[in-house]
Amino acid sequence: MARRLSILKQPLFSTLNHHLIDYPTPSNLSYWWVFGSLAGLFLVIQIITGVFLAMHYTPHVDLAFSSVEHIMRDVKGGWWLRYMHANGASLFFIVVYFHIFRGLYHGSYASPRGLVWCIGVVIFLLMIITAFMGYVLPWGQMSFWGVTVITSLASAIPVVGDTIVTWLWGGFSVDNATLNRFFSLHYLLPFLIVGASIVHLAALHKYGSNNPLGINSSVDKIAFYPYFYVKDLVGWVAFAIFFFLLVFYAPNLLGHPDNSIPANPMSTPAHIVPEWYFLPIYAILRSIPNKLGGVAAIGLVFVSLLALPFMNTAYVRSSSFRPIHDKLFWLFSIDCLLLGWIGCQPVEAPYVTIGQIASVGFFFYFAITPILGELEAFLSSAKSSTRIN
Incomplete structure (x- = not known):
């Protein structure tokens, strides 16, 4: 017992104990409060699968599409990694959308949690930018024309618009420099999301969690462990079942079939649709x-x-x-x-x-x-x- 107390006094373990075990949680939280931890889980899945995919991906306009096919056909378990990464992005957004709308319904943006909400919005914006850059990497028809249409919108900005577009493209058209820039930023931004998520969690734990009644629950809290981790575990299992049903039985359900066609600057798709x-x-x-x-x-x-x-x-x-x-x-x-x-x-x-x-x-x-x-x-x-x- 004395040894356990000594370990918990160490800076790292005391921080983990404070935020994950003894964290005081409102006693009336429902399953709608599981989406925060689920978002963290899917962020970890995206980073791990992304790192392994990057080991086999080639960010070059002549080789990108072929390298994705190589991952799918030749790399052992590559198809599994790619489908986990692609469908993981969709599940990540589903979880975050539920998280945002739950916050809107229960007024989680109200004082004193305004900072928590604003950091969450920044994370959401980073997610959108990261996902858009990731959508470009397979270099299919939707990838190429999607990046062409969206990046050209910056040209509407007065004075600096054309300069921004040239910088995004790395030249005067969407080409190899564009793909390289997007690959580099797509690899970097998830780690910024991790940092912002840590700040988001720290702010949340400073002001305390909201609850379904929206009342001050400072006098009615219990430790997160062992009570509420079970609630989160149930949510994790439910989403894991749905996630693996997608990966193994309908991996392309949420994607666009035109992105299975190599990018062709000379052939514009009839209808450009993003994810x-x-x-x-x-x-x-x-x-x-x-x-x-x-x-x-x-x-x-x-x-x-x-x-x-x-x-x-x-x-x-x-x-x-x-x-x-x-x-x-x-x-x-x-x-x-x-x-x-x-x-x-x-x-x-x-x-x-x-x-x-x-x-x-x-x-x-x-x-x-x-x-x-x-x-x-x-x-x-x-x-x-x-x-x-």
Whole structure:
């Protein structure tokens, strides 16, 4: 016993003990609080599989597609690594989207957790950039034309736009320098995500976890271990089953078949579609006919998310006690699903019009946030006064 206490006093072990074992956790957490640890798990899977794939991948426009096929056909277990990495990215985004929407519903961005939320938004942005660069690496048709279309959007930025595009391309067209740059950054950025995740976790543990009721639970907490690690373990097993069903039985379900065709600069695909987890943002981009306006709209998505803690005026966190926000949240969720569907449709009527309406609905949710808290407080006060009278 004395030896165990001595070990726990060591800096590394005491830190692990504080954050993973004795961490005081609200006693009423539900399974909706499992997505944070699941995101960490999938981040580890992506880094490990990515490192092993990089050992066999060749970042050259003439060899990249062939090297991916070499990994799939000739490297022992290579197909497994590649499918784990590709589908792991999809599962990673599914987990993070659930994590974000759970935070929106339960008001996890409200004070004092504003810093936790903002760091999470930065991690989300890094994830999108990393995944986009990874999508380019197989150098298939969707890879080539996707990077051509998206990077050329930077040319809409006044004064410095063309310079940014030239720097991204490493020249005057998408070519070998582009692929090398994207491969290098795709390898680097996950480690930045790890660093940001550690800061995110440290901030969370400083201010404490939110809970389903959204109330101050400082007087009703229990140690994370051995109670809540079981909850996380159940979530891990459930997602592991789904993950391996994808990897072994439907590995290409979430990918685009055109990316199995080598990149051809002389043949433009009939319809350029990014990976599914980019589709809502891609739909907002397409809904604005002006290129600069589309770029600004993408930036506004992340600005809106970052601004939520500062725009919030609600005195109650959880939507369980905010009937107006509860309905608005579910309408917003449906709107995001609609944007995802629009993002994979052709740019033609009526999809353009539907996308524009859905984009307005998306930003309306954030625009009404400062007003909603005051409105709910007024209605609650009026209702209380009516009951007293």
